[in-house]
Amino acid sequence: MAKAAKIKFNQETYLKWYEIMLLVRRFEEKSAQLYGQQKIKGFCHLYIGQEAIVAGMVTATTKDDKFITAYRDHGHALALGMSADSVMAELYGKATGCTKGKGGSMHMFSKEHNFIGGHGIVGGQIPLGAGIALAEQYLGTKNVCLCFMGDGAVRQGALHEAFNMAMLWKLPVVFICENNDYAMGTSVERTTNVKDIYKIGSAYEMPSFQVDGMSCETVHDAIDEAVVRARNGEGPTFLEIKTYRYRGHSMSDPATYRTKEEVAHYKTLDPLETTKATILKEKFATEAELDALEERIIATVNQSVEFAENSPYPDPSELFTDVYEGNYPYLMD
Helix, strand or coil: CCCCCCCCCCHHHHHHHHHHHHHHHHHHHHHHHHHHCCCCCCCCCCCCCCHHHHHHHHHCCCCCCEEECCCCCHHHHHHCCCCHHHHHHHHCCCCCCCCCCCCHHHCCCECCCCECCCCCCCCCHHHHHHHHHHHHHHHCCCCCEEEEEECCHHHCHHHHHHHHHHHHCCCCEEEEEEECCEECCEEHHHCCCCCCHHHHHHHHCCCEEEEECCCHHHHHHHHHHHHHHHHCCCCCEEEEEECCCCCCCCCCCCCCCCCHHHHHHHHCCCHHHHHHHHHHHCCCCCHHHHHHHHHHHHHHHHHHHHHHHHCCCCCHHHCCCCCCCCCCHHHHC
8 A cells, every 4th residue: 555645844944824815815804804893994915815825935935035015015014024013003003013103004015024015006016026126136145035026017017128138137036926817806817828927938938837726735845946947047036826715805895796606626735734734644733732732822813903902093293204204394384
């Protein structure tokens, strides 16, 4: 009888992946609840279903690498180690938030964690990611910039300019398209005849690959390979990571453009559940230990809500701090 294939990753890695994904999932579920109660307002884009990407990202990179993404950014922030308190307070628009209550859901940021932020302009972060990589190259570091985008952002002209320069200068950047099949409510099939988005990179002779984004293992391997290439001075990589969001584009989107059968299919691929199954099968943890971990994470999320509720709003005197540089007295007229 053939022996079962030995898994590639160890206990520590699987438990780290599971903890990251569970924190992101429970945080986002609580955010949705609070949004429904009108305690969180404005735009709010949830990451539920896509957690394997940020989990695999963390184990394939170092804390000195740089990270930049679009406006679906809560998961990246939490995975990189930003506290649930600071992220939740930002969602509440409180002064204790990671951008002092001025950015909200779409503009998480942390210099300490090298998270250069979420960005509200579709595709606006793509040339910024190339620029961050250029700075690292200029400074002579071995750090890499991971630049995330959605499948809608690849239609922006700035992507082509950034790809061209990144290849020309062999910049240490990994461009990652989190392809969840829908740009807002518009499917990929309705926007292009190039349905395999990774093929766009071939126009620039950029190493480009399609990756299963519902698996921490495949995400880690793909990012690890791309990061090694960048550190060795071999330039950028473009990864199309195929994933799926279980909620609408934002909290205002009922996602009626998707069939129940489609959503049900992708829920059978839920990375949280498949990773948990592997952990239990390999006896990396018991059901009771995973239940205890979940209780701790739920407590962390609940504490973040209490922290946000009890935090002050920004003082009006802070209105122009960190926004404008210099003296602009006419703005106060």
